[in-house]
Amino acid sequence: MSDIAIELRGIDKSFGLVHANKNINLTVRKGTIHGIIGENGAGKSTLMSILYGFYQADKGDIVIDGKTVTIKDPNAAIASGIGMVHQHFMLVENFTVLENVMLGAEESQILNTSISKARVELKRLEKEYALEVNPDALIEQLPVGLQQRVEILKALYRRADILILDEPTGVLTPPEADHLFRILGQLKDQGKTIIFITHKLREIMAITDEVSVMRRGEMVATRKTKETSVEELAELMVGRRVLLRVEKGAANLGEVKLSVENLTVRDGRGVTMVDNVSFNLRAGEIVGIAGVAGNGQSELLEAISGIRRAVGGKVLLNGKPIDVTGHVDPRELRDRGLGHVPEDRHHVGLVLKFEEAENGILGYHHEKRFLNGVFLNTKAIQADAEEKIKKYDIRPPNPRLKTANFSGGNQQKIVLAREMERGPDVLIIGQPTRGVDVGAIEFIHKRIIEMRDQGMAVLLVSVELDEIRALSDRIIVMFAGRVVGERDPDATEGELGLLMAGVEGRKEAAE
Amino acid sequence: MSNPYAKLPAWAEYILIPLLNLVVAFLVAGLVVLLVGENPLDAAYYMITGAFGRGEYIGFTLYYATTFIFTGLSVAVAFHAGLFNIGSEGQAYIGGIGVALACLWLDKTMPWFVVFPLAIIGSAAFGAMWAFLPGWLQAKRGSHVVITTIMFNFIASSLMVYLLTKVLKPLGQMAPQTRTFEAGGQLPKLDWLMSIFGLNLGNSPFNVSFLLALLAAFGVWVLIWRTKLGYEMRTMGHSPSAARYAGIGEARITIIVMMISGGLAGMMALNPIMGEQYRMQLDFVQGAGFVGIAVALMGRSHPAGIIPAAILFGMLYQGGAEIAFEMPAISRDMIVIIQGLVILFAGALENMFRPAIGRAFASIGRRSVAAAQTRGA
Numbered sequence: 001m002s003d004i005a006i007e008l009r010g011i012d013k014s015f016g017l018v019h020a021n022k023n024i025n026l027t028v029r030k031g032t033i034h035g036i037i038g039e040n041g042a043g044k045s046t047l048m049s050i051l052y053g054f055y056q057a058d059k060g061d062i063v064i065d066g067k068t069v070t071i072k073d074p075n076a077a078i079a080s081g082i083g084m085v086h087q088h089f090m091l092v093e094n095f096t097v098l099e100n101v102m103l104g105a106e107e108s109q110i111l112n113t114s115i116s117k118a119r120v121e122l123k124r125l126e127k128e129y130a131l132e133v134n135p136d137a138l139i140e141q142l143p144v145g146l147q148q149r150v151e152i153l154k155a156l157y158r159r160a161d162i163l164i165l166d167e168p169t170g171v172l173t174p175p176e177a178d179h180l181f182r183i184l185g186q187l188k189d190q191g192k193t194i195i196f197i198t199h200k201l202r203e204i205m206a207i208t209d210e211v212s213v214m215r216r217g218e219m220v221a222t223r224k225t226k227e228t229s230v231e232e233l234a235e236l237m238v239g240r241r242v243l244l245r246v247e248k249g250a251a252n253l254g255e256v257k258l259s260v261e262n263l264t265v266r267d268g269r270g271v272t273m274v275d276n277v278s279f280n281l282r283a284g285e286i287v288g289i290a291g292v293a294g295n296g297q298s299e300l301l302e303a304i305s306g307i308r309r310a311v312g313g314k315v316l317l318n319g320k321p322i323d324v325t326g327h328v329d330p331r332e333l334r335d336r337g338l339g340h341v342p343e344d345r346h347h348v349g350l351v352l353k354f355e356e357a358e359n360g361i362l363g364y365h366h367e368k369r370f371l372n373g374v375f376l377n378t379k380a381i382q383a384d385a386e387e388k389i390k391k392y393d394i395r396p397p398n399p400r401l402k403t404a405n406f407s408g409g410n411q412q413k414i415v416l417a418r419e420m421e422r423g424p425d426v427l428i429i430g431q432p433t434r435g436v437d438v439g440a441i442e443f444i445h446k447r448i449i450e451m452r453d454q455g456m457a458v459l460l461v462s463v464e465l466d467e468i469r470a471l472s473d474r475i476i477v478m479f480a481g482r483v484v485g486e487r488d489p490d491a492t493e494g495e496l497g498l499l500m501a502g503v504e505g506r507k508e509a510a511e
Numbered sequence: 512m513s514n515p516y517a518k519l520p521a522w523a524e525y526i527l528i529p530l531l532n533l534v535v536a537f538l539v540a541g542l543v544v545l546l547v548g549e550n551p552l553d554a555a556y557y558m559i560t561g562a563f564g565r566g567e568y569i570g571f572t573l574y575y576a577t578t579f580i581f582t583g584l585s586v587a588v589a590f591h592a593g594l595f596n597i598g599s600e601g602q603a604y605i606g607g608i609g610v611a612l613a614c615l616w617l618d619k620t621m622p623w624f625v626v627f628p629l630a631i632i633g634s635a636a637f638g639a640m641w642a643f644l645p646g647w648l649q650a651k652r653g654s655h656v657v658i659t660t661i662m663f664n665f666i667a668s669s670l671m672v673y674l675l676t677k678v679l680k681p682l683g684q685m686a687p688q689t690r691t692f693e694a695g696g697q698l699p700k701l702d703w704l705m706s707i708f709g710l711n712l713g714n715s716p717f718n719v720s721f722l723l724a725l726l727a728a729f730g731v732w733v734l735i736w737r738t739k740l741g742y743e744m745r746t747m748g749h750s751p752s753a754a755r756y757a758g759i760g761e762a763r764i765t766i767i768v769m770m771i772s773g774g775l776a777g778m779m780a781l782n783p784i785m786g787e788q789y790r791m792q793l794d795f796v797q798g799a800g801f802v803g804i805a806v807a808l809m810g811r812s813h814p815a816g817i818i819p820a821a822i823l824f825g826m827l828y829q830g831g832a833e834i835a836f837e838m839p840a841i842s843r844d845m846i847v848i849i850q851g852l853v854i855l856f857a858g859a860l861e862n863m864f865r866p867a868i869g870r871a872f873a874s875i876g877r878r879s880v881a882a883a884q885t886r887g888a
Binding site for chain 2: 306330331342347351361362
């Protein structure tokens, strides 16, 4: 028995002309937590998909417990003792915990015998690893943190010795994340090996023993976590020095630009998503809305920007009301000085099949400067795109390129350039840096601060608490559609975390 | 990683893949010909010579192509806005009323070049009107255009039977059709165009509506890629949520696009009514509206693709008739099978060869640009 759980030797994988993994070597020791960090598109997910049998490597060997194995599909991976917890859970929502755990691993054609066997085994696992879940609870009724626990149990039930977790904290509140880290610590103590994929440096520092950094399809470094620092890892990820904390002066407050009073929004099923929310936004300040994804922030933005109809409340833009409960034309709001960087740039903020320049006028295409009568003024559109490309350092600098071919960070810059350069009075931004590489984050944060210093009122929604804390002048926390607190940016992470988990969530967090 | 197919060079995307699909369609069609006991090579020979062998045959091929350009454009315009207009058939049929009315009114007193513009307006207006209703129902009531346009095809068909047997038919005539138009209702043929190439038009009905079709194709290109309306249509077609975000009125665009689509379908009626028959007959559309769907699919909804695709289908119609004539074992229905195979391979199974071609390009690409900069997944 060696002390090496997995060794990857010279793994190479291409998709067409895209070289996703280049000659990757990786050694993961038994009984350790091994972090893999890299920007979006660095090839982390591809590498793990090869390990879990979703893809076959073009070249290279996978060695598990000293034996070279071929992993041709996920079943083979499971047979080799590899389990995976996906970023998006693979659970059947209307099945119970027990049914989900045994799904695909039933031991006989007759379900009853399988169920009773599975129940005994699940009890044993829960006890051994301190992973209590009610086996008869329906998945849809469980909070996200517990759903993730079911995913881990699923892997353990299939006798996984090596667990791969792909961006596991994306959907969790900070207390839930801490709880997950404790569970991972226990699993490690029981001799399991854990591969932890993330783009969050803090998490790597918090729980891993070793960390490997990927950049542009290559494995650029492996370090002992104790011997490295956040700064070094960030530099390795991006390939150059990055500023992790934005510099920002005191806010120079002006008059109220956006005023929201008792806004209430329901979704298509009639569930109240935004519940009686009120706040003011002044010129020259950034107000951050913190909260775990799905607590009404998205619906709030949509209602203010006229994409979703509210059922009650008032919104004033520059002192004049927006008919949020009736018919709102997003185009009219733009004319009145509202810029909107939507959360979902792939489906809302951009048309990915358009050329870059075409996206540069989305929502502003009716303005005279882009038209010759009913015809598009292609020259003006092109010139405008080139100017923004220069100013926002959008790469590659080609306004004729299809937007889908830009990286996440550059796509986001296209949206930001469009919405910011128009010079709106109020800018609402959803998830400014989701899926954006570290280098571009720095640029985007600086631009947002610049806009605020020029007197723009900025409403910022992000699930990244660090981002909210770094940029905001005031922080509003939303939970279950309500505003549960307002803090200044000096508030500790723990304090905000508890607010984000909600009053009811507090018991859950202490569990 | 998110894109399962590697990106192909433009010439492979727009020429190689459609051509490969076409070749396979013809190979399978050849097997069918073999099954009924005829020689597929002979059939291919009759097909080609029947469609292009003489000036007259070319005239017929282009005559059919004219019809398919109109219906293909009709379907394509709706595609760009994310709407599937299956009603080009009915819209073309109703469009015929506009042509017939203009001709019946003025054919005895005015020359063709006065009647023609009125007939164009009439056909487009009637076609647009027939498409307005499904468009309005979709925009305001959420009734899906795929369903309503199919139903409107049937309504159009019944309505035309009524009109042609009770209203537009001259007294004392048995056939369900209008009277034959005088000179003012007859479009000139394009003999001069053919004679430039040293060809003789013979009896074929190749007429000036072909030029109108080319003009319409150019107009559609301008509309889609060079106007504000086209920009809004494409935004809605690619991403309805982005259109909402941009303040583009979905209802307004839906109705306008359906009317443009219907207008183009309606203009198809000019070709058979004013260009060939000089009267409106029952069922003069003969499925051209449905062929338009295949033409639009094969032409990638781009006018520059629709014209060759329409000519291809014109060839299938004309050459197919020739095969049926020369080979007794092959009936006209066989031709429909061949057309169906083309639609199947060019439309429905469009992506069948894509992964393989992608792999081929990738391996060639790796060898030749091994040192080239590559991006992350």
